[in-house]
Amino acid sequence: MFAYVLRRMIYAIPVLIGVNIITFLLFFMVNTPDDMARAQLGDKYVTQQAIERWKVDHGYNKPLFYNQTDEGMKKATDTLFFQKSLKLFSFDFGRSDSGRDIGHDIKQRMWASLAIAVPIMLIGILINITFAMLMVFFRSTYLDISGVVFCVILMSVSSLFYIIGGQYLIGKLLRLVPISGYAGGLDAIKFIILPVVVGVISGIGAGSRWYRSIFLEEMGKQYVITARAKGLSEITVLFKHVLKNASIPIITGVVVIIPSLFMGSLLLESFFGVPGLGSYVIDAIRQQDFAIVRAMVFLGTVLYIIGLILTDLAYTWVDPRVRLN
């Protein structure tokens, strides 16, 4: 087990290096630091002097891969690639282009993201499974068909409309909760409710359909016929046998996204003014703060890979037939 995890982590290194090279190419080769400085300082009418000063201030005044003016190891380490890209491996994110410590910002904003993402995931799974179970229980009746059509309709609505609609209906017309904003501690609850409700509703369509197809696949298996032949009621078959067996794909499907919950939801956070990592990314994109985008790309990739490893571990946990090797 431990050896397997270790091997998977070693396999992840080339992938992370690849990601690093891609982002480096995008941010330093396609656009030189000069271009970045110009974008930050305000496009045109910027003197070369100002650009140079900006580069020195933010540490962009180094060669890309190889520094000829330095001695020994510094020839390789005192370069943009080492300083800006390879340092990410030690989770040293450096400073953003506006001068803030990115690592500190991430640690601080992470909790707000989790406060929204975790309830959405848990409540969403509960509601989706219930809904899917109902559809499977009434399968191939009009109730099931209209349920599926309803899911397709829900899926066809852009997530932006759910957010805008929710804000308008619950926040503005009914005035039940504040439209946007955030507060620490227990006060957070009244700010969290609306994004969570919107997040859950916007996930019902796709989620329920997915669970329904998983349940239906299980229903076609032989043990279901055996269970029915024993004289078990349909409800027992569904909840005791099918649900248990279907939990393998469900759990593995859920585990893979758990690490990504830290990244938060881009849209929800930015619409509802929650100071999480999602809105952090959006703000960075809008202010063209490349250092933050670069750090978040790296962090997102790491979390995704952790998710994949956890999925494999979850397989062995829920399905004893699976052996890791």
Add this chain to the structure above:
Amino acid sequence: MPFKLVILWTDGLMYLLVVSLVFFLIWSLRRLHIRRAWRQVMCNGFGVISLGIILLYLSVGLMDSIHFRLLLDTQNGTKHYSVQMESLLDLALSPLGEDEEKTYSAPFALTLYSQETQIKPDGVHSRIYPKLKFSGQDLLKENKTKGQDIVSRIIDSFLWAFFLWSMGLIVATYIKARLNATSWIVAFKCIAKGYSKVPWRLTLVVFGLLLFIIMAALNLAQEYHILGTNKVGQDVFYLSLKSIRTGLIIGTLTTLIMLPFALFLGTMAGYFRGIVDDVIQYLYTTLSSIPGVLLIAAAILSLQIFISNHPHYFATMTERADIRLLALCIILGITSWTGLCRVLRGETLKLREIEYVQAATALGVGRFKIIRQHLLPNIMHLVVIAVVLDFSMLVLAEAVLTYVGVGVDPTTMSWGNMINSARLELAREPVVWWPLMAAFGFMFTLVLAANLFSDAVRDAFDPRIKG
């Protein structure tokens, strides 16, 4: 010539796409099992209706993809063309694009949405709702009220729609009679009673409804802003129609760009295995582990800076917006080929062990011929399913990306941009709801049709579901 054709990059690719679609249809109709699958799609009520709606959108989008600049005048041999680029759609909707009001006005309104202070000739100041420049012009001339005019226009368009619909009915009866080799009366009875595998009756009813709606909308749009006007006074109906092209381009061009990668690399990895497989697997694992939005954002940010630093590459604003749209498609394509590639690799791995491929290998058929003749036709169903599934996802993604600020250019007419501006409009008092609802309606119809169509396609093409 009184005009000069202008072919934008996305226009050219759109034509290429249509041509390749036609080729694919001809290719697939020649193969029995694929033809059977298509027939099954056509026998599905949802399939037919959604296909019809998609085709309707597609024709609007294609009309909007033929751009030209009108000839203004000719002075001693040199021709001067208008700076403004127009499309066939602009021409068809003629007065809609040009007649701009001052600011917001509600659907079917005759006055602006906000009050203005006006000074009357006798020097008295008064707060009134100013009359619109464009809406209800003919009402005064013909001395009718708004209600009378709307009703008479709806009746007019109903008659026209009914006339065209009867033509359609006659054609359908003719086709049905020829196909079944029966008399017209029998064929008509079949259709009317719904005794046919292809749901003719349903199709005709929906076709009639659509005709009526289109006719009524076009007729009423001649006189009113049927979906109101936006902040700068543009007609929202016109904007929504123009946005169709953007949505379609994102949904289809991305696929066109992503497909060669996925097909080529997926079959290569599955068929050759070994080091080729390792390299390709590494490539798609790396790309797919970057969060999609962030990769797109990173790429678009780089592009934005590139454009602003090299303004001399782009002659007009339209060209600049067009390049950005194309770049968005390319980036979306690069981020989305990995999923299909993985599926195709798995399928090829399975197929290459099957007897007929082994037999071909034993008989000495070349490797690339095996891929082309034996493997490609047998993974086509996966490609069709993936393409149709991706389409609706991409149309929705456009709006989200535009909101994040890494979507289409702010000057491009798109549903994403309409929704984006709607946020502030909803916060106004009184609320301006029509641009949001228009974008919602148009987008929802297309995505719903695409989703239903993809279900029909999957039911027909996926061999696992058939069993």
